[in-house]
Ligand SMILES: O=c1ccn([C@@H]2O[C@H](COP(=O)(O)OP(=O)(O)O[C@H]3O[C@H](CO)[C@@H](O)[C@H](O)[C@H]3O)[C@@H](O)[C@H]2O)c(=O)[nH]1
């Protein structure tokens with residue numbers, strides 16, 4: 170069910186009024202520039218800069234209207250679904266999880282993501298989980314083997330007790346805050362104890378004898394080192410889930426056997442406690458093992474339970490490196506065999522680390538997704554695909570049912586490419602100081618696009634119809650081999666030799682040479698924002714998409730907790746967006762032909778978003794430097810043009826304020842979001858523009874720099890308190906700091922002028938603007954002058970910025986005064 174938003178009529182009306190105001194402003198600039206050409210070159214340049222800035226602002230405003238013309242909101246009723254569809258008619262679902270680095274993306278987090286998805290309220294035999302490990306790490310594989318064992322307990326536990334938080338980490342965390350189960354405290358202490366041991370190993374940086382418990386293990390350990398060096402092991406694929414319960418456990422307290430027998434009686438409350446305890450202990454056990462292995466940086470013998478496991482790990486030979494290695498595919502769980510402890514079949518769990526070589530491009534995440542697309546086609550070929558980042562877990566087990574609500578509507582289905590759930594986040598601090606929520610692009614604007622052809626894809630939490638990745642709605646593009654076609658029916662077991670060798674073949678690094686992958690089929694290559702670009706091309710092909718934003722977040726993700734991580738992530742996006750903006754498929758040219766004006770404007774709004782840096786930079790320096798020299802550049806307060814400026818400012822800020830408040834934001838969150846817009850203008854937008862320019866000139870290249878998911882305690886404490894974290898002596902912070910300094914001094918000099926009775930009439934607007942920026946930069950001043958923690962502004966940055974500020978001041982004085990002199994003559 171969908172309904173238009175009530176504010177649409179008002180939006181359209183307001184757009185008309187605002188548009189006239191923009192025209193008036195531009196008219197004024199043109200008049201100043203050309204009709205009454207002012208005497209000096211300098212004032213001409215100042216007007217020109219303001220004109221350019223306002224043109225960019227006008228473009229951003231106009232393109233944003235795409236989101237305002239016909240926004241809609243949808244609601245679905247999954248509770249009614251079972252009346253129309255029987256369990257066996259549920260459509261198959263292949264889930265893709267991407268991870269790329271075991272150190273930046275802790276495998277325990279990835280495992281939690283996978284477990285939360287495996288435990289969906291959906292017929293398990295319809296689900297297959299594919300994990301793409303671009304880190305090519307044996308540690309990640311190990312973590313998943315442990316996860317598979319734990320899943321046998323976790324899945325029935327969730328079902329029986331109807332747990333909502335199906336990420337075990339989140340479940341245990343929220344339940345230790347409200348201990349409904351008395352024994353939790355005790356277990357928590359055990360956990361802390363184990364954690365200390367693990368951290369001890371990290372400190373030492375090696376595995377000491379104390380972790381090798383007996384002679385047999387010791388011998389095995391030595392043997393393992395030898396076999397580790399063996400080269401070119403043939404591909405082996407096996408099922409790891411051990412049906413016999415003797416998973417070797419470090420703590421003797423593991424009541425594995427007892428638990429299994431108890432699990433069969435379902436209803437008693439005592440059983441619930443025991444069950445919960447058991448599951449918790451299993452989880453902690455898995456966690457300790459995984460973290461232990463990661464600290465040691467290798468899977469030692471004590472953790473390898475059988476021959477097949479050893480064969481799997483032996484694929485990591487000496488010549489195996491992250492960027493250069495053969496394909497590894499491991500079937501960790503097979504839904505036709507592996508059962509959980511209650512006897513129910515479990516979903517497929519398949520580990521894939523695509524082959525890589527230094528000589529063939531791997532296309533980052535898009536490349537990883539395309540490999541999964543092919544491997545899954547060969548093995549299960551489910552018509553629906555869920556793509557998920559390793560840092561986002563499922564927060565609602567009913568999510569796939571919501572997806573089905575739309576799929577069962579034949580009117581929607583014919584040209585539907587994907588259903589996007591918004592990226593929402595956990596662990597955001599109270600007022601969201603870095604605007605990590607990105608409410609505008611993730612929650613507000615998609616409602617606008619949903620009323621047109623649909624929202625763009627945001628990389629995670631998105632259900633694709635497989636068919637949409639193979640040609641436009643009317644003319645399918647046939648893949649090179651029939652087994653990859655969405656129509657192909659899989660009739661061989663996933664562990665059959667044929668299936669496996671084909672899977673390895675389509676996952677190899679040369680497979681895509683001379684094919685349409687990345688250009689006509691699959692996820693599209695050519696941009697660091699493969700998500701944005703792929704959906705853009707799909708919309709151009711005539712596909713539609715849907716935005717589904719239930720009240721309870723379907724998925725929750727991590728946020729960067731330092732300003733540096735945040736702006737770096739944003740910089741990568743901006744560069745990727747530029748790649749789309751200036752490609753031959755630019756939304757302005759190509760897009761407007763194929764998707765209609767509004768859609769292409771919407772896509773342009775993002776593609777060109779780094780252009781924000783132009784007005785933000787000019788408005789952060791020009792009015793201030795001229796104010797310092799008492800030169801007026803805006804209309805006087807007594808002039809009617811003054812009110813035009815006020816209207817334009819209040820109009821756009823007011824509308825943005827309403828947007829945020831209407832989706833449940835607070836005044837403070839709005840304030841912080843507009844501050845971040847200002848900060849991004851001078852950091853990521855600016856640097857993305859520079860880097861993009863350098864790359865176009867062939868001077869530099871860029872990479873997909875992963876967003877850090879590892880949390881430093883001190884940093885996270887400061888983040889919790891809402892304190893801005895600078896800390897890193899990066900050039901990114903220089904323009905920001907210079908702007909902060911110049912605005913402060915300019916404002917102070919303006920105040921002085923005002924109190925000493927100078928004629929300030931023409932400087933009113935400059936004073937207001939500067940004051941507003943100073944207010945926004947309060948945390949920057951704090952970081953420069955008042956703080957002493959590791960997150961303060963680094964001294965180098967302060968020194969450099971002070972020099973730059975002084976230089977800018979003198980340069981501007983020189984220009985302005987020589988100009989005054991020349992105009993006197
Ligand atoms: O070569 C690569 C690089 C990244 N990834 C995965 O891509 C995902 C996103 O990476 P992350 O560092 O978390 O970047 P974010 O900026 O948080 O991701 C946002 O931006 C990306 C595009 O830049 C989208 O792909 C993501 O879905 C979107 O959440 C992660 O699961 C990575 O493991 C790969 O699989 N292979």
Ligand SMILES: [Mn+2]
Pocket residue numbers: 558560876
């Ligand atoms: Mn991420």
